Amino acid sequence: MSLHESPTGSEVVRSWSCVLFDLDGTLTDSAPGITRSLERMFEAIGRPVHSEDELMAYVGPPLVTTLRAREDFTAAEADHALAVYRGFAEESDLVDNAVFPGILGLLQSLQADGVPTATATSKPTGRARRILDHFGLTEYLTFVGGASDDETRAEKAEVIAYTLAELEKLGVDTSRPVMVGDRFYDVEGASANDVPTIMVEWGYGSPAEAKGAMAVVHSVDQLRSLLLGQALAA
Known part of the structure; x- marks a missing residue:
């Protein structure tokens, strides 16, 4: 409509x-900062880094929910990935955002x-x-x-x-x-x-x-x- x-x-x-x-x-x-932080997160936890288009699917919904739905993460692995992501996002929230x-x-x-x-x-x-x-x-x-x-x-x-x-x-x-x-x-x-x-x-x-x-x-x-x-x- x-x-x-x-x-x-x-x-x-x-x-x-x-x-x-x-x-x-x-x-x-905020997408540039979110996708950049996701790339760094996947690298840090030893997982394959997705393409930019694939990472855009993570922008919007709760990250821990998306990790559990789109990746073969256990609940504990998703929580760990979320903590790693937030560490990177502390900077990108303000720098790669407008x-x-x-x-x-x-x-x-x-x-x-x-x-x-x-x-x-x-x-x-x-x-x-x-x-x-x-x-x-x-x-x-x-x-x-x-x-x-x-x-x-x-x-x-x-x-x-x-x-x-x-x-x-x-x-x-x-x-x-x-x-x-x-x-x-x-x-x-x-x-x-x-x-x-x-x-x-x-x-x-x-x-x-x-x-x-x-x-x-x-x-x-x-x-x-x-x-x-x-x-x-x-």
């Missing part, structure tokens, strides 16, 4: 009580309009906050939601539920939330919490991953208009 389409054929315009953002591929272009153009202005606009915002990322909360602090984005967010360091909260549905609960504790109206992401994990996780999703085309997902999304946007300007309930000229 495009920005201007709805099941009834009318424009998609909403008034959201809060907005949840994915981090990797939505707010920041905020997508227009994102800072979008967060500033939402804050100025009084729309509460939060991240709902599969990255551990501490790492997510470190990245957001580094790029000067934290001050424009109401809450930083992420996975737990011990992976007990890792799946996107769990992260979204946690983030909404924490927003409620802060007095935020969570009756009309919307998720903004770039992968089908975002759509599935949001759907599990009865939250609609807006997919962004500048991220790492394929067009097929937008199935089930409420809308798809190809620019930050389109996203801003949809989030602030402003219709764009066709």
Whole structure:
């Protein structure tokens, strides 16, 4: 579904009580750092290094889940690989990463309009906050939601539920939330919490991953208009 389409054929315009953002591929272009850290991780643990295209499949979902699903790792081996990866990612999170153009202005606009915002990322909360602090984005967010360091909260549905609960504790109206992401994990996780999703085309997902999304946007300007309930000229 495009920005201007709805099941009834009318424009998609909403008034959201809060907005949840994915981090990797939505707010920041982190793929170069993630894939580089993955290459170093596989080398360090003595495993074959995958191609760049294969490594891109690891960008987005919880890493430990992907390792168990795509590799012949035991749970203990996956946990060890995750620890090795995080050691390399400490540097790449900040060096091989960048905020997508227009994102800072979008967060500033939402804050100025009084729309509460939060991240709902599969990255551990501490790492997510470190990245957001580094790029000067934290001050424009109401809450930083992420996975737990011990992976007990890792799946996107769990992260979204946690983030909404924490927003409620802060007095935020969570009756009309919307998720903004770039992968089908975002759509599935949001759907599990009865939250609609807006997919962004500048991220790492394929067009097929937008199935089930409420809308798809190809620019930050389109996203801003949809989030602030402003219709764009066709």
